[in-house]
Amino acid sequence: MQSQSEVRAGEVPDRSREMMRRLVISALALVGVMAFAASAPAVTLHLIAKEFDKPLPGGGTVKMWGFAQGSWACWNAGGGGNGTAAKAARMASSACTAPLASSPGPRLTVSPSETNVRIRVVNLLDSADGGENISLVIPGQPMPHHGRGNPGPTWTNGSVGKNAGDSGVRRVRSFGRETVVDGGRRQYRWNNGRDNNLRPGTYLYHSGTHPQLQVQMGLYGAITRDAAAGEAYAPPPSYATDYDNEVLVLYSEIDTVLHDSVTSGDYGPGLGTTSTFDYQPDYYLVNGEPFDTKAAATIPGPAVGERTLLRMLNAGFEIHIASLQGLRMQLIAEDGNPYPVARDEYSAILAPLKTKDAILTPAVEGTYALYDGMLNLSNTDGSVGGMLSFLQVGAGTLPPNSAPVAVDDPAYDVHENSILTIAAPGVLDNDSDPDGHPITAVMGAINVANGSLTLNPDGSFDYVPIPATPGVAYVDSFTYRASDGVLDSGSPEATVTISVTVGNNPPVADSQLVTTSEQEAVAITLTGSDLDSDPILYTVTGGGPTNGSLSGVAPVLTYTPDLGFAGSDSFTFRVTDLPYMADSLSDGVVDITVAANQAPIAHVDSASTPQNQGVNFSLTDNDSDPDGLIDVTTVEITKPASHGIVTVNGDGTVTYGPDDDYTGSDSFRYRVMDDDGEWSTNPNGGANTKVRVNINLP
Incomplete structure (x- = not known):
């Protein structure tokens, strides 16, 4: 008989067979768990890239690119995909066109429990208006996964992958895969199953395609994720990162010349603007808007004693220094990386695309200035703006707006037969505003009595005398107020006095054009005018014509071209009125065209x-x-x-x-x-x- 310990070839003992069965079941269970973890539900965020008009502080608008809040309806318009019909459907769908774009784009907030994040981007930029392919990256985070296919980069020839591109001339145009222009779509995913989960911190998201251009055009925004509820980071042992309130401050700039070049098709090699090397920002923005001292506190802040997380981001090309006046802060992280030790500071240096986090705990109510330590505190056109904002703590308010001060102007003089034209700043030249606001001129209660007046907001004006008795001097006047858009200088109004003088008016010489033929003399009668109807004396100046001669007594002259001359000739003359002997305001010019002589025709x-x-x-x-x-x-x-x-x-x-x-x-x-x-x-x-x-x- 066979003993129980014997095993035939090809057979498995019962105990071994059971163990193998259990291992297989365990392995299948583990695979199931892994599959479940990798396919856990993801939080989905939607963005739409599109062009919009940004109002400028000094008036007018500039074309920008920005992100709008997207939706499933826009993402799925046309049935999905990137075919021609689907892209056209998204370009026309109200679900895509209706949301308003802004720069910065919508703030994206990811909860601490969500590490499986996907951002779906629809590109509504129009190639006919200079629009381009775009992409999405988050500096400080892993590169996004795209579901399938090569993650990038994208090269200038359109190929994708680390070994793509043209041999010898490989240049990257995008850090990752692109969302094509004219209605294309793409999903960017940070997935804990692929070891690229979203890390806690404060970050900028922006286009990773042609970033030196597209970020400046406005394709950026803020995205944040806390380590836990009310906890910015998993703190080092030396300090805490919990907070009660948060404030986000995002700096950016606008170079209107660059924006206009892109949207008008004048940007690129061989065109008016070839690169961003000559970048010169005109406007400085905080959270996408210029500062306005006439508005309420720009940034609602915490109550007294609240630990406040101050998230600071710089989407501009220039360095900015976020500086707090009257408060100190504990810097705890930059670019999503916690410091080993918190740093007590009143300012934070923000390089381009840099982010920093700080904790501040105000002890006193008030409004605290948060300004750019690089002193970019005004716009280049002189309009109110710049990187200045106020952090409101508790019931703190801004200082009250003060009214402008308008001062009487020195007297202006004008002749009764002339027009008085005063250029800007005109009547505002000696006026001021205690708060430094731009001011405009507003017509007052008293208008001119013997003339016609046009007063412009910039202080310039035109005055045309209409004398009640010609030849008699008189004084006219009007009043005005200076306004900052909210308050004006009030009463008493500033007075502008105009003295209208009389006297001799200089005569005016009339220029003329004369035509003759080669070797043919032509009669010329000089003319001029005098408002006072005084007799006029005519005098040829400058030595007379160059290619001919004059005879006669001015104003009745005869011009004879030199022998063989054909072409253009001229001479000048001056008029003087009698008996005042006042020269004309300018010499008159007689232009003479001498046509070449044509030979006679002798017939057979x-x-x-x-x-x-x-x-x-x-x-x-x-x-x-x-x-x-x-x-x-x-x-x-x-x-x-x-x-x-x-x-x-x-x-x-x-x-x-x-x-x-x-x-x-x-x-x-x-x-x-x-x-x-x-x-x-x-x-x-x-x-x-x-x-x-x-x-x-x-």
Whole structure:
């Protein structure tokens, strides 16, 4: 018999078989658990990239790119995918077009329990308006996973992957995979099953495609995740990171020249703006808006004694220093990385795309200035703005707005026959605002009595005198107020006095254009005017014309061009009124065009005569001159007759006498001048004209 310990080849003992069964069950259970963990539900966030118009503090708008809050309806418009029809459907869907874009984009907040995060991006930028492919990255976080396919980067030739690109000229245009322009979509995922879960901290999200351009255009925002509820980070032993309240401050800038170049198609190699090397911001923003001292406290803050987490982010290209006036803070982290030891500071240096976190605990109510220590506290156009905000603690309020101060202006003088035009700042030049607000001029209660007034908000004005009695001096005036948009200077209003004078008005010389032909004199009568109807004296100045001469007594002159001259000539003259002898405000100019002389046309002639009998006939009757007259006294025989004699009579006619007993045909050639001394040509352009004579038998 076989003993119980014996095992046949190919068989498994019962105990071993059971153990294997349990291992298989355990392995299957573990696989199930792993599969469940990897496919745990993810929190889904939606963003839409689109163009929008950003109002500027000084008036007007600038084109920006920004993110809007997206939705499943937009993401799934057209049935999903990136086909032509699906993209067109998203470009037209109200679910995509209706949400308003902003820069910074929507703040994204991820709860501590959510590590499986996906952000779905729809790109509504229009390539016809300069729009581009975009992508999404979060500096300080792992690169996102895309569900399938190569995670990137994307190269300038459109290929994807670390070994892609053109050999020898490989350049990255995007850190990851792109969301194509004109309605494309892509999902970016941070998944705890792929070891790229979202870390706690304060971060910027922004486009990772052409970032030096697209971030400046506005494709950025803030995303935060706490380590636990009310706990910013898993704290080191030396300090705590719990908080009761939080304040987020995001700095950014706008370079309007760059924005206008991109949206007008003038950005790129060989175009008006080739790169961001000449970046010059015009406007400085806090949380996407300029500071306005006339508004309420810009940032609602904590109550007294509350631990407040101050999240500071810089989406600009320049360094900014977040500086607290009257408060101190404990810096605890930067770029999502906790410090080993908290640092007691009143300011935090923020390099481009830098984030820092601090804890502050205000002890006294009030409004505390939070300003850029780099002193970017105004916009380049002089409008109110800059990186200045106020943190409101408790019931603290901003200092009250003070009214502008308008001061009477020095008297202006104007002649009764002139217009007084005063450029900006005009009446506001000696006015001020205690708070430094820009001010405008507002018409007061008293308008001018003997004139027409146009007062502009920038303080410039135009005044046209309308004298009640011409020739009599008088004083006119008006009042105005200075306004900062909320308060004005009130009463008494500032007064502007205008003294209207009388006296001689200088005469004015009239310029004119004269045309003549080569070697042809032309009469010129100089003209001018005088508001006082005084007699006018005319004087030629500057030595007269260059290519001709003047004769006569001004204002009645004759211009004679130099011999052979054709082209442009000119001379100047001045008018003076009598008896005041006041010169004109400027010299008058007489521009003269001397047209080149055109040669006369001598046409073919013919005559007949009996044998042995002469004949008299005209050569010039059928000749013509395009710009003058034929000088009949200048007829010249250039080739004599072969069978007779030609006699020039000096009046345009000739007498032809045939040789004795000759019959048949004879000919000769001639030319003639015009009254400018130009020799004729025949209709074919030749220098001489043929004349034929027939001698007939009696």
